[in-house]
Amino acid sequence: MQYQAIVRKFGPAPEVVGIERAELPALRRDQVRVRLLARSINPSDIITISGAYAGRTTLPFIPGFEAFGVLEACGEEVYGLAPGTRVLPVRSAGGWQEFKDTDPSWCLRVPEALSDFEAATSYVNPMTAWLMLHKKIGLRPGMRIAVNAAASSIGSILIGLANAVGVEPIAIVRSEESVARLRGRLESVIVDGADDDLAAGLAGRHGLDAVLDCVGGARASILAAALKPGGHFVHYGLLSGQSIPNSFWASHPDISFSFFHLREWVHSEAMGDVQRAYSEVAAQIAQKVIATEVREVFPLDKIGEALQSALPFRAGGKVLLA
Numbered sequence: 001m002q003y004q005a006i007v008r009k010f011g012p013a014p015e016v017v018g019i020e021r022a023e024l025p026a027l028r029r030d031q032v033r034v035r036l037l038a039r040s041i042n043p044s045d046i047i048t049i050s051g052a053y054a055g056r057t058t059l060p061f062i063p064g065f066e067a068f069g070v071l072e073a074c075g076e077e078v079y080g081l082a083p084g085t086r087v088l089p090v091r092s093a094g095g096w097q098e099f100k101d102t103d104p105s106w107c108l109r110v111p112e113a114l115s116d117f118e119a120a121t122s123y124v125n126p127m128t129a130w131l132m133l134h135k136k137i138g139l140r141p142g143m144r145i146a147v148n149a150a151a152s153s154i155g156s157i158l159i160g161l162a163n164a165v166g167v168e169p170i171a172i173v174r175s176e177e178s179v180a181r182l183r184g185r186l187e188s189v190i191v192d193g194a195d196d197d198l199a200a201g202l203a204g205r206h207g208l209d210a211v212l213d214c215v216g217g218a219r220a221s222i223l224a225a226a227l228k229p230g231g232h233f234v235h236y237g238l239l240s241g242q243s244i245p246n247s248f249w250a251s252h253p254d255i256s257f258s259f260f261h262l263r264e265w266v267h268s269e270a271m272g273d274v275q276r277a278y279s280e281v282a283a284q285i286a287q288k289v290i291a292t293e294v295r296e297v298f299p300l301d302k303i304g305e306a307l308q309s310a311l312p313f314r315a316g317g318k319v320l321l322a
Helices: 043-050 116-120 124-136 153-164 176-181 197-202 220-225 247-251 262-268 271-286 300-310
Strands: 002-007 017-022 032-040 067-074 086-089 099-102 107-109 145-148 170-173 188-191 208-213 227-235 256-259 294-298 318-321
Touching: 002 300, 017 300, 032 116, 067 099, 067 116, 107 271, 124 153, 124 227, 124 262, 124 271, 145 153, 153 271, 170 197, 176 188, 188 197, 197 220, 208 220, 220 227, 220 247, 294 300, 300 318
Parallel strands: 145 170, 145 208, 170 188, 208 227, 227 256, 294 318
Antiparallel strands: 002 017, 032 067, 032 099, 032 318, 067 086, 086 107
């Protein structure tokens, strides 16, 4: 038997996620069984639970895109892996349970240098940040970039990775309290509290090479206006709950706009390439170039309390299930 967090209808996560006990099925010959030790609660999980991706999500389902564990058992047709191997099973949800059966090729190898909690937070945010900087915008010394929601977990990671190549971002935050949370070298910090704060903060700072935005909404146009012709606007989240307005596209024909979703990238790449990218990220974590603060840890069977603590998402660290 094992505990599983189950979603049987879409809606607000604290209301629709329940804990159930289930029998472990027989392990397929071509799969591995991962005993999960630590799991993150991420915005992508909550968005999926809400029903935003109902067209590609079949009910009932087990949430959780980011979970770390060790191999418990290997099917008879699995070679090159052994029980005890530290892994992150990716390419599907299902992390909010005690055991997960999966394809062995979908298991990223986790180095011993990472603690269990580091491993459990090493995939969604760090991989997204690293790929956006190095694959989307081609980060290099001398670039000028702006990071929106810079005091968030992923914002701090973006700053750390940029600092590692000598780039000092412009950090955009929502409160004075967030300013104190930022570490690393920054060109400047803009507190975007009132309607004209962002525009005033960016005045005279035109010619940016890239903007990394996870907020959306009408203020995206203010950020885009600070880009140089051909500059990159990478949009990867919707913390404001508001889409970028249609007028954005006509107003900024001279910039390079792109979305980034880790799930789409992982599903489009060979797993060998995904493992190589993850190894780069894991090395940055092991070297303390980037770090994720853990705010609270709950046992899996206290999922309701964990979700209440995690929502709404804010600066100050991740909530984990262990």
